[in-house]
Amino acid sequence: MRCFFFDRCPLAVEGTCDREDPPIRRLGEGHAIECHRSEREFMH
Ligand code: SF4
Numbered sequence: 214m215r216c217f218f219f220d221r222c223p224l225a226v227e228g229t230c231d232r233e234d235p236p237i238r239r240l241g242e243g244h245a246i247e248c249h250r251s252e253r254e255f256m257h
Contacts, residue, residue, distance in 0.1 A: 216249070224250050 216222065216230045225231070226249055235247040246252070 216247070224254060226250070 214234050215232060216225070216235045219225050219230050222230065229249050233249070235249050237245055237247050238252070239245045240252070
């Protein structure tokens with residue numbers, strides 16, 4: 214399933230974000246993100 218943010222994400226990757234479930238990554242302390250981009254790319 215496509216990422217929930219695909220339509221408004223400036224970093225959306227066509228062909229990936231609109232087709233595949235983003236992987237869940239835990240960032241510790243109860244935080245988690247679901248994104249195909251790396252944490253570094255996403256924080257820009
Ligand atoms: S997976 Fe990440 S980069 Fe892709 S649309 Fe969703 S939030 Fe944006």
